[in-house]
Amino acid sequence: MLFFWSGILVYLGLGTLDSTAIFAFSLGAFFGAFLLLFGLSQLGKTLGRKRFFQEQKRVDKLIGLILLGVGLFELLKPIIT
Structure with missing residues (x-):
């Protein structure tokens, strides 16, 4: 998320999306x-519902x-x- 916010700051500072901002956004x-995916998978494991975990995996x-x-x-x- 640090790269995402640094990309926003670069965009606001320069007023244009150069390669540095695009790289930061992408990273x-x-x-x-x-x-997000790791957190959701851990949530599925914690809840212990196998069906929820399988659907969430998709x-x-x-x-x-x-x-x-x-x-x-x-x-x-x-x-x-």
């Missing part, structure tokens, strides 16, 4: 997604794939355009 999103994978896709798109956007 922050990646670590934030990892922490949702976690979907969220992770979406965030990974957004992060990759943001990293490749300067190259594409």
